[in-house]
Amino acid sequence: MLEEEIRILHVSKDNSPEALMHEGIILYKSLLEQCSSDEEKIAPLNNEERLAFVEMNCRTFAAYRQLQELFNEMQKKIASKRAILNRNND
Template identity: 30%
Template sequence: MIKVKRESIEKEVVEPYFEQWNELSSHIHKAHDLRNGEAKSLMDKGILLFENCIVNCSETTSQSINESEEYEVLPINGMERLQFIKTRPGQYACFRQLDELFKELKKRLARLRISA
């Protein structure tokens, strides 16, 4: 298991990820409503943002997420859910799933900060 990097889960460090996701998610939601074909490319950005947050909050030298590893910071079934999202990023269900992963990640990081 790849452990959490304590100094990287401080609220000031991780909050920009969630602020960016809030902005991006509103654009993704709008793209789904308009059915303009932009949702997939926006979701690709969201997936990358989520993965960057996971990697930066973990004790790893890798620059990208390793799907065969377990990460302490990932929510329950996070890797399986992320793989599902990556197979069909243009689907609305995947957008909802990524949104839930961001919410659960925020809560998990808060719990990890408290237990530090």
């Protein structure tokens, strides 16, 4: 799993997590795109600022943690949206 590979690189003090972080950023942006429409944007609070931080600091452990939290928050927002849609369909 990408998350685990990046974590291992940071824990081992390897200086090469950048390529995997870029892969994670691409995945995250794809998720944002797929979960948003013209009428509604689904994104975590301060998403743009936090994503910019991750992109500018992708070699740091702090950026890895921030990206991890962005994914976690998106997962919660998606689950919430699904629950609302299921409630409306019942």
